[in-house]
Amino acid sequence: MNNKLNILWTTDNRDTVFNMLSMYAINSVHKGWWKHVNIILWGASVKLVANDTQVQTEVLEMMNSGINIEACQHCCEIFDVVPTIQNLGITVKYIGESLTQYIKDGEHVLYL
Numbered sequence: 273m274n275n276k277l278n279i280l281w282t283t284d285n286r287d288t289v290f291n292m293l294s295m296y297a298i299n300s301v302h303k304g305w306w307k308h309v310n311i312i313l314w315g316a317s318v319k320l321v322a323n324d325t326q327v328q329t330e331v332l333e334m335m336n337s338g339i340n341i342e343a344c345q346h347c348c349e350i351f352d353v354v355p356t357i358q359n360l361g362i363t364v365k366y367i368g369e370s371l372t373q374y375i376k377d378g379e380h381v382l383y384l
Contacts, residue, residue, distance in 0.1 A: 274377070274378050274379050274380065275306055276306065276307065276308040276309075276310065276374075276379045276380065277300060277306040277308070277309050277380045277381075277382060278310045278311075278312060278374050278379055278380065278381045278382070279296075279297060279310070279311045279384060280314060280371070280381055280383045281312060281314065281317040281384050282314050282316060282317055283315075283317060283320075283384055284317060284320040286320070286324065286326075286327065289320070289327055289330060290330065293311075293384055297334055297337075298334060298337050298339070301337050301338050301339060306380075308340070309338075309339045309340070310340045310341075311339060311340070311341045312341075312343070312370075312371065313341065313342070313343035313344060313347070313357070313362070314347055314367060315344070318344065318347045318348050318351055318353055319351040321343075321357065321362075322353035322356040322357055323353075328360060331360060331362070332360065335360075335362075340363075341362045341363070342363040342365060342367065342370070343357050343362050343364045343365075343367075344364075344365075344367040345364050345365050345367070
C-alpha cells in the first residue's frame with residue numbers, strides 16, 4: 273500500500289490553510305497517518321504564500337514537521353514570486369510531469 277499523500281494546494285483562501293491544510297498535514301505526520309506528506313503549491317497558492325507572512329510562518333512550521341513542499345515554476349513566474357518562494361526553502365519546478373507521475377504511481381492526491 274502506498275503511504276504517501278500529495279496535497280495539491282491551489283486556493284488562496286487563508287481559512288483553508290489554517291483550518292484544514294496545515295492542521296491535517298501536520299497531524300498526518302505527527303500521528304503517523306501517512307509516512308510521507310508532500311504539498312504542491314499550484315496557482316493562487318503561490319501568490320498567497322509569497323505575500324502573507326502568517327502563511328509563510330505556517331509553511332515553515334509544516335516543513336519543520338517533515339512535510340515536503342514544492343511549487344509550480346510556471347505559477348511562480350506568472351506571479352513574479354520565484355525568489356520569495358525559493359527563499360522559504362521550497363523547491364520550485366515545473367510540476368505537471370511530477371504530478372502526473374504521482375498519480376500514475378498510485379500515490380494519493382488530495383485537492384484543495
